[in-house]
Amino acid sequence: MIITSLAQDELMKEYKVVVLGSGGVGKSALTLRYVQGLFLTRYNPTVEDFYRHHTRLDEEEVTVEILDTAGTEQYSSMHQLYIDHGQAFVLVYAIDNKQSFRDVEPLLNQILDMKKTRNYPIIVVGNKSDLEDLREVDREQAERTTKDLWLVPHIQTSAKEDYNVTEMFRRVLRMINSYQNKQQA
Numbered sequence: 605m606i607i608t609s610l611a612q613d614e615l616m617k618e619y620k621v622v623v624l625g626s627g628g629v630g631k632s633a634l635t636l637r638y639v640q641g642l643f644l645t646r647y648n649p650t651v652e653d654f655y656r657h658h659t660r661l662d663e664e665e666v667t668v669e670i671l672d673t674a675g676t677e678q679y680s681s682m683h684q685l686y687i688d689h690g691q692a693f694v695l696v697y698a699i700d701n702k703q704s705f706r707d708v709e710p711l712l713n714q715i716l717d718m719k720k721t722r723n724y725p726i727i728v729v730g731n732k733s734d735l736e737d738l739r740e741v742d743r744e745q746a747e748r749t750t751k752d753l754w755l756v757p758h759i760q761t762s763a764k765e766d767y768n769v770t771e772m773f774r775r776v777l778r779m780i781n782s783y784q785n786k787q788q789a
């Protein structure tokens with residue numbers, strides 16, 4: 605039984621997704637919401653975790669590996685390992701924290717530099733959309749900056765209210781597919 609399921613596991617297409625962003629923006633909450641359907645209220649900024657998640661994508665069973673990173677140790681060797689490892693990057697900020705949006709651009713540049721391209725499967729995520737009253741990041745401005753200047757998609761999510769979380773991760777998986785198809789073409 606175990607051998608059979610392991611063999612199947614190995615045959616499944618695998619997607620490697622890395623979640624990056626400032627501390628406290630909801631990287632772990634988004635990951636846990638997607639993988640386990642839970643919302644985490646306590647906050648441990650130091651925890652870094654790796655998840656394997658099975659799901660169906662366009663009629664196919666696939667495995668999603670998610671690296672939920674901690675800290676913002678930019679340009680560290682740890683960071684370089686994450687970036688090396690990833691096939692797609694979820695760059696998270698929180699809509700109630702302006703600085704967390706400012707922290708996105710250097711991350712984006714670091715990824716593009718390391719991948720030696722101007723185009724990679726990357727999405728910018730404005731999390732905590734439920735905290736509209738505390739908003740510090742203008743939605744339209746964030747969307748324009750992301751799409752027109754950084755040339756990557758932008759989406760708003762709430763890990764708390766389970767808004768757009770699965771949609772966001774599915775979109776990322778499709779971005780990996782289309783990127784790989786383009787590389788092969």
Ligand code: GDP
Nearest residue numbers: 627628629630631632633644645732762763764
């Ligand atoms: P991380 O450091 O980026 O991994 O952030 P966490 O996932 O640990 O979340 C930091 C804090 O923000 C925790 O107290 C979470 O409960 C809270 N949080 C995360 N996502 C949301 C969200 O969508 N809405 C609200 N209101 N709080 C959130």
Ligand code: MG
Nearest residue numbers: 631632649651
């Ligand atoms: Mg975390």
